[in-house]
Amino acid sequence: MSVTLADVAARAGVSAATVSRVLNGNYPVAGSTRSRVLRAVDELEYVVNGPASALAAATSDLVGVLVNDIADPFFGVMASAIQSQIGPDGDHDAEAPHGQKMAIICNTGGSPERELTYLTLLLRQRAAAVVLTGGTVEDPEHLGALATRLRRLEAGGTRVVLCGRQPLTAAPDGAAPGPEEDQGPAPVALTFDNFGGARRLTGHLLDLGHRRIGYLAGPAARTTTRQRLDGHRAALAAAGAAGGEPGTPEAERLTVHGGYDRASGYDGALELLRREPGLTAVVAANDTVALGACAALRERGLRIPGDISVAGFDDLPFAIDAAPALTTVRIPLHEAGARAGRLALGREEAPAGRTTTLPADLMVRASTAPPRP
């Protein structure tokens, strides 16, 4: 049905092996035969059969990217950055016909099962690399299953990169997940300083004079959620403010868990207000939640930041255009994605210790101000 290597070889008067060598550029080929082959390729409009070459070479041109939801700009920006490094015109030499990788984007919806399912699917595709983005569930059982899958992928030659996620060995209970077999080197990880960023953000509110601060946390038992919440409480504890001691009724009362979506922010803000009418500030798990909270507070007749301050996290593109411009913490999503992409291709050296933490910078804007006297 379609043109094959053999057809090109016949047309160019060489063997199929030679055509393959020209196309892959891995072996020396005489200049004259090379151009003859390329002309034949052009004339026949030959297109390599990806599956066939993947089968023979035991590796494909596909890079898996796991995200919670590609519609969420947090992941969209990272995925875009990853893609910019692995796809055509990443910034390699122009028109190299070989080594054009493509990204398979996998929406896990934050579900551990789906995460595992997708990793199996990527194993099946003999993916060249896999990038796991964002935080994950802290369930030891899941972490164990995850580690097993990743080890298997790496055993098959798939590079694994964690982008915005802790290395698997850093389980909350300090124990290495999974059985204590020889696990080889841990996957390289790029993490965000969620703890530090959250601590500085809440510190900023404390500096402004706030003392009754509500927190809209993300889904419980997820790394990102916990790190941000821990940072928040560390700042409170250091200042001796309410809610700084985990486990105390006061801490529980000022914390509402929800999703990372706008509706959770809306509902959560109302709940916080019900629990503590004297609230002067609300810190949200991310920008999207913060905007939902703003909407709820405004509907309650509260002005931001006049009556109540609100802060987000991530500094997504829309944060600056919110009403008022959102005080938040900037995460280098693009840089992280780009580095993850290069690491996935082996085009960048893994950092010492195989883990790097990227900074999280406080962005003070207009949604925070001193509390009313």
Next chain:
Amino acid sequence: MSVTLADVAARAGVSAATVSRVLNGNYPVAGSTRSRVLRAVDELEYVVNGPASALAAATSDLVGVLVNDIADPFFGVMASAIQSQIGPDGDHDAEAPHGQKMAIICNTGGSPERELTYLTLLLRQRAAAVVLTGGTVEDPEHLGALATRLRRLEAGGTRVVLCGRQPLTAAPDGAAPGPEEDQGPAPVALTFDNFGGARRLTGHLLDLGHRRIGYLAGPAARTTTRQRLDGHRAALAAAGAAGGEPGTPEAERLTVHGGYDRASGYDGALELLRREPGLTAVVAANDTVALGACAALRERGLRIPGDISVAGFDDLPFAIDAAPALTTVRIPLHEAGARAGRLALGREEAPAGRTTTLPADLMVRASTAPPRP
């Protein structure tokens, strides 16, 4: 290195062919052997070799999705919806081990060359389907090359779906693009009523009493840009307002072309103000551009909508949280993506005429109001 079909067959005491049949479920297999095979699969942790089966079956489990930029929520939302239909747990029967498709997301950056490059790459992968999202350049040469590539994909059994894009035969000059060969059926297309939406939006401003309305258009020569601009001007012309006649100096003066990004909105708004200080309203090509415009206008000391009205297009999630909430036109991005995904899998019947136009509804919010008397 890894477990193969033959290994499973040996363990289960059957032939490789039988194992294949069990796994694909296409042929009748006795219940007892079936369970024996499945047990062997489990025990050996067998994972199908995707490339091998793609080679043998001459089609892969991959679906290509072309987007301008996955970091832009316009495309992120569509991609997410497409993905929800083709990936695991789309909404098929749970745990079907076969037919798990995966999406390859291709960032074209709006570049025609990259679009073609990616289509070639997808041809190489023997993709099961390809979804092209968003508008495209209206250059006849590009359209011709595009049509050729798509025809070739379809000839190879790849389903092609256009999502948010006109069918290729509807070239602006009315001529069918490409040579007049037998082109088979045109790809199925889902389009947005950009023209009608834009007409209603500008009509809304006219109804409010605005007469000097500036327009921040997207990149020239792109379908989406032109349709929205045409709709805008049609409304103006119908009302006898300034700038309604294309080609007139007045129309040119009140239109600024830029990108679909925030910076273009910022710069464009300032330029419009320079050209026409008496402006009472600005209509932007999309929500992102509108937010950039808002920022610029506010910095100029203008209040929205008190001093000047601003409107966007698309109704992306953040539009409602803008300052003030943005009047815009809602495009059913999610629905379009979901339908495109089902069409790509052949799980939904193609519409009569192979093209459907989805509605674009006016969303009046707080960023538009009557002009100052």
Next chain:
DNA sequence: TTGTACGCGTTATCAA
């Protein structure tokens, strides 16, 4: 520098 020959792991055809 080039050609030969075999293997990669599945699917599909044809018998049984």
Next chain:
DNA sequence: TTGATAACGCGTACAA
């Protein structure tokens, strides 16, 4: 209902 067996198209030792 199941089993041989021949493709599928390319990469790569090995030989020349």
